Amino acid sequence: MSQASRALKAYRNALRATSVAFKNDLPTLNAARNEIRTHMKSLEDPKGTNRSIDERLKLLEEVTVFLRRNIVQGRKVDEDKYRLNIHKDTELGDNDDIKKKKDSPSSGGFTGCCGGSGAKTS
Amino acid sequence: MLRNVSRQLLRSSKVYLPQVAVVRTQTPAFVSPSIISKRFNITQSASTLTKEDVLTRSVSVLRGFEVKTKDIDLQTTFVQDLGMDSLDLNDALVALEEEFDVVFDDKTANEIKTVGEVVDFVLANYLPTEQSINHTIR
Numbered sequence: 533m534s535q536a537s538r539a540l541k542a543y544r545n546a547l548r549a550t551s552v553a554f555k556n557d558l559p560t561l562n563a564a565r566n567e568i569r570t571h572m573k574s575l576e577d578p579k580g581t582n583r584s585i586d587e588r589l590k591l592l593e594e595v596t597v598f599l600r601r602n603i604v605q606g607r608k609v610d611e612d613k614y615r616l617n618i619h620k621d622t623e624l625g626d627n628d629d630i631k632k633k634k635d636s637p638s639s640g641g642f643t644g645c646c647g648g649s650g651a652k653t654s
Numbered sequence: 655m656l657r658n659v660s661r662q663l664l665r666s667s668k669v670y671l672p673q674v675a676v677v678r679t680q681t682p683a684f685v686s687p688s689i690i691s692k693r694f695n696i697t698q699s700a701s702t703l704t705k706e707d708v709l710t711r712s713v714s715v716l717r718g719f720e721v722k723t724k725d726i727d728l729q730t731t732f733v734q735d736l737g738m739d740s741l742d743l744n745d746a747l748v749a750l751e752e753e754f755d756v757v758f759d760d761k762t763a764n765e766i767k768t769v770g771e772v773v774d775f776v777l778a779n780y781l782p783t784e785q786s787i788n789h790t791i792r
Contacts, residue, residue, distance in 0.1 A: 540744055541760050547748040565745075572741055 535585060542592045543572055549599035552621060557605065564599075568592070703780055708754070708773045715749050716769070728770035747772075754780055 533541075546568050554561040571592070577583050583591070601623040606614035618624075713726045722737035723730075732738045738746065743766075747758050750772060756779045758766070766772060 536740075537760070537764055540740055540764065543741060544744050544748060544758075544763060547745065548751070551748075551752060569741060569745075 535589075539572070539585075539589055542589050542596065543568070546592055546596045546599070549596045552619065553599040553603040553605075555605065555617070568595075702782060703754075703777065705773060705777060708776050708780075709769070711753055712750060712769060712772055712776075715753050716746060718749070719746055726769060728768065728773060730769045731767055732769075733767070750776070756780060 547565060550561055550564045550568070554564060571588070577588060600621045604622055605617040607617075609615045709728060716726055716736065717724055719736075719738070719742065723735060726736070730736060732743045732746065744763070747763055747766070751757055754776045756776055758775065762775055766775075
């Protein structure tokens with residue numbers, strides 16, 4: 533796939549993702565699309581970080597995934613309650629992630645504590 | 655005596671046979687679909703698109719963009735006639751996807767040149783809407 537084809541494909545997917553993320557929210561939808569368009573039209577990296585075109589396209593692809601999977605709209609239905617628009621693309625975690633123990637220095641292995649020599653701990 | 659009594663009883667007795675009611679069931683008559691739809695308030699939304707419908711709606715969508723000409727037909731090209739660049743063209747394609755609930759695949763999106771090609775794609779890929787029933791009646 534040529535770089536131009538990849539760029540146009542990424543642009544199309546980004547626009548589609550904004551439709552999903554900002555459904556029925558015209559001001560935010562238009563603002564998001566304008567931002568994406570500005571970045572696409574700019575030859576130079578607008579953020580001034582001198583990223584290559586491939587890096588900028590990779591960022592756009594990641595933003596597209598983020599828009600689809602990690603943004604959820606909410607509407608206030610009560611004083612302290614919101615109804616969330618969770619859709620089929622929304623990323624949902626599973627309970628196993630919570631059950632996993634965090635790695636700690638004393639959880640086994642050959643690392644010593646407090647900068648020790650690396651003796652095995654039980 | 656008993657025999658006489660019994661004979662008299664037999665002569666005077668009447669035999670009552672149980673009345674058997676014969677109910678003749680009506681054979682179901684053929685009910686035409688129009689009667690069913692009127693009686694049960696079934697509404698059928700438009701399920702087919704014509705080429706003219708697609709063109710009219712596509713023109714309406716495209717006129718919402720900053721284009722060089724408002725005269726748009728099947729032969730109109732996006733780049734030469736409407737003055738769109740590649741990003742504008744993709745803006746228009748996504749707007750048309752939302753209008754007709756279709757998705758242009760990458761190959762088609764990269765090769766589309768005219769409004770007529772969009773119309774042909776929509777007609778080939780458009781899914782008709784389902785029939786709706788008034789649930790309050792049911």
